[in-house]
Amino acid sequence: MNAGTECQPPPLGISSRLSLRREGGIAHFPGLAQPRLVCCDRLGEAQRERLWQLLAEAARCAAAPMATDAVDRRRFHLAIEDAEGRCQWSVELDEQQMPGALLRLWRDHKPLSRG
Amino acid sequence: MTDIQHVSRPFVPPYLLERIASGGSQRLRECARHTLLADRQFRAREGAAHLPQGSSARGQVVRYIYSAGQRQELPGRLVRREGDEAESGDAAIDEAYHGLGATYRYFWEKHQRHSIDDRGMALQATVHFGRDYENAFWDGTQMVFGDGDGELFNRFTIALDIIAHELTHGVIQHEADLVYAHQAGALNESLSDVFGSLVKQYRLGQRVEEADWLIGAGLFTERVAGRALRSMADPGSAYDDPLLGRDPQPGHMRDFVETEDDNGGVHINSGIPNRAFHRLAMALGGHAWDVAGPLWYATLLDERLGRESDFTAFAELTLDNAGQRYGQGSREWTATRDAWRDVGVAVR
Numbered sequence: 001m002n003a004g005t006e007c008q009p010p011p012l013g014i015s016s017r018l019s020l021r022r023e024g025g026i027a028h029f030p031g032l033a034q035p036r037l038v039c040c041d042r043l044g045e046a047q048r049e050r051l052w053q054l055l056a057e058a059a060r061c062a063a064a065p066m067a068t069d070a071v072d073r074r075r076f077h078l079a080i081e082d083a084e085g086r087c088q089w090s091v092e093l094d095e096q097q098m099p100g101a102l103l104r105l106w107r108d109h110k111p112l113s114r115g
Numbered sequence: 116m117t118d119i120q121h122v123s124r125p126f127v128p129p130y131l132l133e134r135i136a137s138g139g140s141q142r143l144r145e146c147a148r149h150t151l152l153a154d155r156q157f158r159a160r161e162g163a164a165h166l167p168q169g170s171s172a173r174g175q176v177v178r179y180i181y182s183a184g185q186r187q188e189l190p191g192r193l194v195r196r197e198g199d200e201a202e203s204g205d206a207a208i209d210e211a212y213h214g215l216g217a218t219y220r221y222f223w224e225k226h227q228r229h230s231i232d233d234r235g236m237a238l239q240a241t242v243h244f245g246r247d248y249e250n251a252f253w254d255g256t257q258m259v260f261g262d263g264d265g266e267l268f269n270r271f272t273i274a275l276d277i278i279a280h281e282l283t284h285g286v287i288q289h290e291a292d293l294v295y296a297h298q299a300g301a302l303n304e305s306l307s308d309v310f311g312s313l314v315k316q317y318r319l320g321q322r323v324e325e326a327d328w329l330i331g332a333g334l335f336t337e338r339v340a341g342r343a344l345r346s347m348a349d350p351g352s353a354y355d356d357p358l359l360g361r362d363p364q365p366g367h368m369r370d371f372v373e374t375e376d377d378n379g380g381v382h383i384n385s386g387i388p389n390r391a392f393h394r395l396a397m398a399l400g401g402h403a404w405d406v407a408g409p410l411w412y413a414t415l416l417d418e419r420l421g422r423e424s425d426f427t428a429f430a431e432l433t434l435d436n437a438g439q440r441y442g443q444g445s446r447e448w449t450a451t452r453d454a455w456r457d458v459g460v461a462v463r
Binding site: 069070072074 | 271277
């Protein structure tokens with residue numbers, strides 16, 4: 001409930017996982033609503049740092065209020081999970097607030113079943 | 116997904132914030148109050164956004180179509196306005212222009228409603244929004260349509276009922292202003308589907324047995340295993356596709372989906388009131404806009420319909436309105452009662 005405040009993501013370790021989930025839109029498609037997972041053990045240190053910067057940018061964007069009269073808009077839920085699958089940090093933002101690089105990351109990752 | 120330790124900005128519906136602001140711990144109340152304040156300031160800015168001049172003559176529509184040129188900017192560049200009779204040659208522009216016209220005409224001719232706010236508000240739409248953007252939405256002031264990605268979705272102006280669906284969200288915002296979450300949100304979605312379908316049937320001059328009762332037919336490309344976004348006649352049967360998944364809509368309260376996804380299932384559980392409307396229309400026969408449509412419209416405008424109404428509250432009001440119009444025990448009243456009972460919504 002910290003609207004208007006920024007909450008930086010925790011550092012991304014090798015066992016961290018990023019979950020990107022898109023919600024909303026004119027219909028609910030279960031296949032498209034599944035979270036898409038980015039496993040940090042497949043990223044180099046520089047890539048993890050770049051990803052962290054994008055998440056910090058998303059957190060800043062999310063601090064702006066959402067348009068509450070809008071309907072059928074889509075929004076993204078981003079979460080960092082630790083090795084045990086516990087959520088360490090999460091943020092939710094309008095599609096239009098989503099940094100373009102994260103949007104591309106979502107598009108490039110097909111839905112994965114959670115292990 | 117457990118043990119959330121840090122939450123930067125979860126989406127919390129305003130009605131819930133108002134509840135928290137008036138109760139809960141001091142810290143929660145303070146947080147909710149600040150959020151509501153920021154939200155209202157944002158809404159005020161949104162509302163102050165300049166809309167072009169509307170229509171002062173009841174019965175006359177005023178339309179403005181903009182193009183975002185594949186960017187995500189609103190409203191974009193004005194490309195067709197009221198009185199521009201020549202087709203632009205751009206399918207999305209012309210479909211939006213005529214779709215808004217058909218929707219205005221339905222609301223005016225069947226319900227004597229003069230645009231979204233009944234005061235002649237300009238109908239503003241933006242097409243070509245974003246690149247490969249596969250969605251349409253109402254932003255609180257205007258309608259927005261993407262071109263689709265061409266792989267799963269065609270352009271969103273291709274379906275008249277989708278244009279009418281989005282415009283109806285504006286009508287709802289100016290009337291009952293149903294909270295966009297859980298059952299009230301599902302009613303919001305269902306009403307938009309109902310009037311979306313009515314606009315299409317009215318435009319095509321269809322009797323109830325001739326209508327397809329589909330929402331968004333034509334939106335999917337041929338690669339998708341599906342007919343449309345939703346089926347009002349048979350919720351849950353619209354698509355079953357490897358990528359999109361299977362249509363999750365229930366058509367009866369026994370299959371009601373409890374979920375926090377999709378704003379509490381607004382696009383999922385709307386299948387139940389959608390099917391109730393379809394059952395009523397089919398029981399009465401003829402044109403759905405003659406009896407069933409006006410009943411639903413009267414209920415939308417009914418001052419007793421609260422922002423957080425659930426299915427039962429809405430159903431009871433439709434029954435009460437049917438009683439006032441046609442008499443308790445009349446064919447119309449009985450058909451309304453039976454339609455709700457058929458989908459498992461308890462009415463007296």
